Amino acid sequence: MPHIVPIRDLKNTTSISNLCHETSEPIFVTKNGYGDMVIMSMETFEKSVFLNNLHEKLALAEADVKAGRVFDADDAISDIRKKYGL
Template sequence: MALCVPVRELKDTAKFLSVVEGSKDPVTVTRNGRDALVVMTPEAYDGLRSELAHERLMRRLDRAEAEFDSGAYLDGDAFLDALLERYDG
């Protein structure tokens, strides 16, 4: 379950840090009843970044497979020739 705390609880940073470290989910800090920021442990943040990177990779692989299936690709020699022509003039 998501945990929300009011911004005034940030005054006691040690206590707030304990709340964040003890929560398996990110902690939402509210101000005037509205979400102001979200805090999470470095491990949770790294996990989130890893999941996003994995999702991007999977989307790129799907796109590459579709390009391959449609014939929209170059073999290795043609690719290298195109690079040499582009950059060596």
């Protein structure tokens, strides 16, 4: 369940920081009853960025497979060995 806090609660920075680290999820900040901002810990942000990049790369890989842009693993390894003299 998402955590929602009013903007006035941001005055207590230690409490908000602790909440960010305890929940490991974004915290939604409201202003005048409406969504205004989202805050999160650095760890949560970095994990989110990593997962977004991973999903993007997986989607590109799936598109390559669907388009037939694939290589046999043994052939690819053989080509790499030849290219780098391994």
